[in-house]
Amino acid sequence: MTAETNNGLRVRHASLACLRRHARALLRLGLMSLLLTLCQVPAHANDLVVGQAAPPITLTTLDGQQIATRDLRGKVVIVTFWATWCAPCREELPLLSRYARQHAKDGLVVLGFSLDTPDELDKVRAVSRTLDFPTGLLGDPHVPGYGRIWRLPVSFTIDRDGRLVDDGWKDRNPEWTALRLQRVVTPLLDQRP
Helix, strand or coil: CCHHHHHHHHHHHHHHHHHHHHHHHHHHHHHHHHHHHHHHCCCCHHHCCCCCECCCCEEECCCCCEEEHHHHCCCEEEEEEECCCCHHHHHHHHHHHHHHHHHHHHCEEEEEEECCCHHHHHHHHHHHCCCCCCEEECCCCEECCCEECCCCCEEEEECCCCEEEEEHHHCCCCCCCHHHHHHHCHHHHHCCC
């Protein structure tokens, strides 16, 4: 074997060793990244189970009042997430407001969580003045038990016993319509405590 061939084999061997080290480092980095991602994931919307206790959530209204779902036992509660910049929300909110006004005496409570930022508070207040249910800013879009709120509008319905009866993540068309309210919420209101 000539010196030139011997040097060529050493270079190839060194190159292969270097590639192996880089591949192992990339694999470790990928696994660490995956592990960190899995550890940081908050409660998923998949954790919601219709028929089980609804995750508690508290609305801080625009005037500072605290309304917690756990304090609303005996009521039917719609938890709705919306934003002033969401066109489907702007269509849904008046319908939901009329329904809330018509059925308040039947024990219906609607809690509206806006995903708008504090610098859009004037817009939120303007919309809120037209609604017959309390609203407030959500703040963090990661809501324990409900997951990250990423699709709007989305709502969740809780029965008089505090159980989740409608999971908005599972609805292909999550916007409220008169027919959907009649199908999902009205039967719950007909069941007296």
